[in-house]
Amino acid sequence: MSIFVRFFAWLLAAAVAFATLGPPGLRPHSDLGQDGEHALAFVLVGLAFGLAYRTHRWAVAAVSVVLIGLLELMQFWAPGRHARLEDFLVDAGTACIGFALAAAVDWVMTRLRTNSALTS
Secondary structure, three states: HHHHHHHHHHHHHHHHHHHHHHOHOOOOOOOHHHHHHHHHHHHHHHHHHHHHHHHHHHHHHHHHHHHHHHHHHHHHHOOOOOHHHHHHHHHHHHHHHHHHHHHHHHHHHHHHHHHHHHOO
C-alpha cells in the first residue's frame, strides 16, 4: 500500500508541476477560480505526501514548501506564466494544511486501532 501511495503522490506532484509550468492553454480550469484551484491541488499534494512519508512528515513538509517556492520562481522563465507571492502563500499554506490532515488521519487511525485492540 505504501508504494501505491508514494507513486500517487509523485504522480500528483508531476501533474501539478506540469499545470504550473506548462502552456496555459493545457492547464485545467474549474469554477473554483485561481486561488481555489491552487488550494485544491496543493492540499491534495500535502495530504498525499503526508500519508506517503509518515515517518518523515516534518522534513517532507519543509522540503515541499521550498520546492513550491522554486516552482513558483521557475514561472519567470515559463512563457505565458507569472510568479506571484500570493500564489506561493496559497500553495505552501494549503500544502501544509494537507500535511496536517494527513497527521490527523494517522492519529484517528491509531486511536481506532488501539480501541479495537482493547475491545477484542
